[in-house]
Amino acid sequence: MSTVQCCKCGQEKDAISGPTYGGPIGGELRERVCNACWLEWFNGFGVKVINEMQLSMRNPDHIQMLMIQMRLFLDMPERK
Ligand SMILES: [Zn+2]
DSSP states (O other), rough: EEEEEEETTTTTEEOSSSSSOHHHHEEEEHHHBBBBHHHHHIIHHHHHHHHTTTTTOOOOHHHHHHHHHHHHHHTOOOOO
16 A cells, blocks of 8 residues: 655555545545545545535535635645
8 A cells, every 4th residue: 555745644654545536636635645634534524614614516616615625624735
């Protein structure tokens, strides 16, 4: 199994093994976030954000909002 230098926990840990989001963000997540931190977002805090902000994953504006929250949570600023 491959490892990544995770931008959230700062450790070298197992890379994401399960599903992420589609598109370029999925590739970026696999390069920058470890599996444990990803699951913390995907199964935990991310779900809470979707529920509390009442986001629809069919609405591109909502997806954008979710991505902003996710980058904050994962300490993963957009690449320049
Ligand atoms: Zn991590």
